[in-house]
Amino acid sequence: MASNWTVCGVCDFRNIQNSSVVWCSECDEGLCDQCKEHHGAVKSSRNHSVISVTEYQKLPLNVLEITQTCQKHKEQYQTFCKKHDCPCCRRCVIETHNECKDLTAIDDMVHNIKSSNAxxxxxxxxxxxxxxxxxxxxxxxxxxxxxxxxxxxxxxxxxxxxxxxxxxxxxxxxxxxxxxxxxxxxxxxxxxxxxxxxxxxxxxxxxxxxxxxxxxxxxxxxxxxxxxxxxxxxxxxxxxxxxxxxxxxxxKTKTLSFVVNEKVKNFARIEIFGSVAVNSKSCEVVVTGNRTQQAQMTVPITVSECINNIKLKNKMEINLQSGLIRGCALLPNGKMMFCFNDVKEIVALNSNGTYDFEIKLHIQPCDMAYIEAEHAVVVTSGNSSEMVNHIIDLTNRSINKSMKVTSRSYGIAIRNNAIVYCEQGTGIIEMQLNDKSKKTLVSSRMASFSYVAVHEDKMYYTNRNDHTVACYDIHGNLKWEFKDIKNIKYPQGISVDGNGNLYVAVKDYNCVVVMSPDGKQCRKILSASDGLKNPRALHFERTTNKLLVANEGNCAFLYDVD
CATH class of the missing domain: 1.20.5 (Single alpha-helices involved in coiled-coils or other helix-helix interfaces)
Known part of the structure; x- marks a missing residue:
């Protein structure tokens, strides 16, 4: 162990008790004020670096226990044996390491160690x-x-x-x-x-x-x-x-009697109302290291020429009935559809913004996506007590098919002959339309009111709790995650254009941002000055290059995207 740093080593050798004020690592002892002046004047020690005892005692205990001299021979270390990974004094080399070839001067080993790559x-x-x-x-x-x-x-x-x-x-x-x-x-x-x-x-x-x-x-x-x-x-x-x-x-005397149904009797014998289970899912923490590429990152804000050239024009303002809008869809024929969550209905407007029809539902619709092959929309149930996705035939304006889900479903998109939706607490789920078979594409403790978009082999989804937009490949591998609280807070609806650029409704900042496909570029294209107030839903129609944006309240906007 290093010498007692609380007392002056020189005075202690002379049987004088003086407290140390500085510490010399090369002498491996503390010095009082008087000995400190002498130590700085003597030729052999005037170039030694000393530090105050107050600073020295901040060092970890295992560092304080390191000795500067050989405990066996009481001599200064002079060399370092790389073979045995230990410092050696002069006598250690003679007695124990005389056959070791990889000996290096200790001064060479410790020179500039604090600025070394190691x-x-x-x-x-x-x-x-x-x-x-x-x-x-x-x-x-x-x-x-x-x-x-x-x-x-x-x-x-x-x-x-x-x-x-x-x-x-x-x-x-x-x-x-x-x-x-x-x-x-x-x-x-x-x-x-x-x-x-x-x-x-x-x-x-x-x-x-x-x-x-x-x-x-x-x-x-x-x-x-x-x-x-x-x-x-x-x-x-x-x-x-x-x-x-x-x-x-x-x-004959008539009497009335009451006979309890056997099923009711059995109901009284039920011992438990239900059961609570604990489910375990894979850890989402991305552990980074100096030899691995960091997958989860805060992406710097730069603007590329591609998204910088995106312009919106021919604005159409659409006044809707009062209610809470959670989702919307823009059909290739120009028809606009909206999910009114609180009044449990979906409303369709013509391309000029006039009323067309409405469909009453027994669920609280959250988001919708258009199935072109069936001329139908699929609607998620959001916070409804009945957890189900409905496919609604737009020709006869009725529910054509219902698909039960295991947890609450929010954002939804179409991929080939399947629906892709966000399931709270589970992740991103893909369900085939033909046989209702499903699989988990991304395992995640998905937040409520998360929205998803699909483009080629990439999936993008918003997380309102973490204020992030994430990109995954179709195999569930995280490609990038964008988080910048100055630009995106409480992201909601998300959609993708034909070039893979992302459009995101940012509720807390009353704006819409456009992002590049790699998640490295971001630009605000709509704001409160354009009429946005708590924007919740949006949809980009790729065949007509039109963008539909809906506020949470009773107003929406339609733009041509140039």
């Missing part, structure tokens, strides 16, 4: 390690946020499921109670009808009884004799009536 390389590696560990920490922090977001979503889904069950049971209860009242009313009517017959016969018998009393008191014997036969027949008929009544169904 030292700079280590510094660079440490910086990269720190950056990597920060990425891991940030990734875990995002995971905490995603867990909270997913927890809230699951709580909402559980509550919605419970509400559906309650509503269904309430309806069953209401139907059963209605049936109960109807049944009781029918039985009461039967009894009352029967009672009217009984009451009529009761009145007849009462009248007969009164007549008999009168006959007995006031009629002659001849009159009594002659009428008795008639009375006997009436009494006989009434007795037969009573006998028939007693044996009929009408006098």
């Amino acid at each position: 030292f700079l390389e280590i510094q660079k590696q440490v910086s990269e390690l720190l950056e990597n560990i920060k990425r891991v920490r940030n990734d875990r922090h995002k995971n905490l946020e995603y867990l909270k977001e997913e927890r809230d979503m699951i709580v909402h889904d559980i509550e919605q499921t419970r509400k559906k069950i309650n509503d269904y049971l309430d309806q069953l209860q209401e139907n059963l109670i209605k049936e109960l009242y109807v049944t009781e009313d029918n039985e009461c009517k039967k009894i009352k009808h029967f009672m009217s017959t009984i009451e009529k016969n009761e009145r007849d018998i009462t009248d007969l009884q009164v007549n008999l009393t009168n006959i007995k008191q006031h009629a002659s014997d001849l009159q009594a004799f002659l009428v008795l036969k008639h009375i006997e027949k009436v009494v006989s008929d009434k007795e037969e009536f009573i006998q028939s009544v007693v044996k009929s169904e009408d006098v």
Whole structure:
């Protein structure tokens, strides 16, 4: 271990206790103020570099423990043995390293070590390690946020499921109670009808009884004799009536009972409402090193001649009904379509901006894409409780096909005979239109309201949480990621022109930017002065070179792109 740096080495040798104020690494000892002056004046040590003890003690403990002299022979190190990777004093060379051929003077080894490539390389590696560990920490922090977001979503889904069950049971209860009242009313009517017959016969018998009393008191014997036969027949008929009544169904006591459906009984035996599972996905952290190319980067802002020459003209302003617009599509025939998320409908306009038709849905539509071969649009369900993508036939204006998804779907695009969409918490999914088979193209904890665009073998998507635009190849390999908070904050809708240039709606900055296909160039082409306010959706129609941009509110704009 290095000498005790808290006391002056020279004074300590003379059995004098003085605190050191500086440290000489070459002498490997501390010096007090008085010895420091002597040390700087003596010829053998006047060129030694000293540092204050305060600065010296900032060094790591393992550095402070390094000795400047050989602990075995108590002599200064003079050479370095590369074979054994250790410093040697004069006697070490004689005793242990006399046969070693790769010995170098220690002064040559340590000369300019702090500015050497090796030292700079280590510094660079440490910086990269720190950056990597920060990425891991940030990734875990995002995971905490995603867990909270997913927890809230699951709580909402559980509550919605419970509400559906309650509503269904309430309806069953209401139907059963209605049936109960109807049944009781029918039985009461039967009894009352029967009672009217009984009451009529009761009145007849009462009248007969009164007549008999009168006959007995006031009629002659001849009159009594002659009428008795008639009375006997009436009494006989009434007795037969009573006998028939007693044996009929009408006098059976009616009761009401309630029998619980066996399925309802089984429902009461359900032990759990559902289950919560923890799913693991591949880590998204891109670990960089000095020997590997950094895939995730902050791209410098430069403007190429290609995107600098893009100009918008022939602006058409379109006033729409009030509602929240989340997605839009511009068809080759010029028809414009919009997803109104809050009122659960899609609206179609003619090429001149006049109203054409609307289609009511039971989901909250988020984004749409046009399927030219079927003359249909596919619509994602966004935050709807029912997680499904609908294909809507534009000819008969009805849902032609429904495709269930495993999580909430947002942005969507068409690639060959498949749809490509952003699925929250999962990534970018490709689903075939013919057999509904699907595969994950990009595994990612996808944020809500992420949008996607496809061009040739590249996919581009926006992440509103990270304020990024990322590019992947069709195999799921990250090609580049653009992040510059000064230009893009809360990116939303994204589309691609025929040259591969990207158009991105930037909600928080009320603008639209155009980016080059390699993600290295970016330029603002529309801003708040052009009428943009919280732009959410846009679509570039490649056959006509037109750009449709929609604010979140009730306004959209159509441009010719030159």
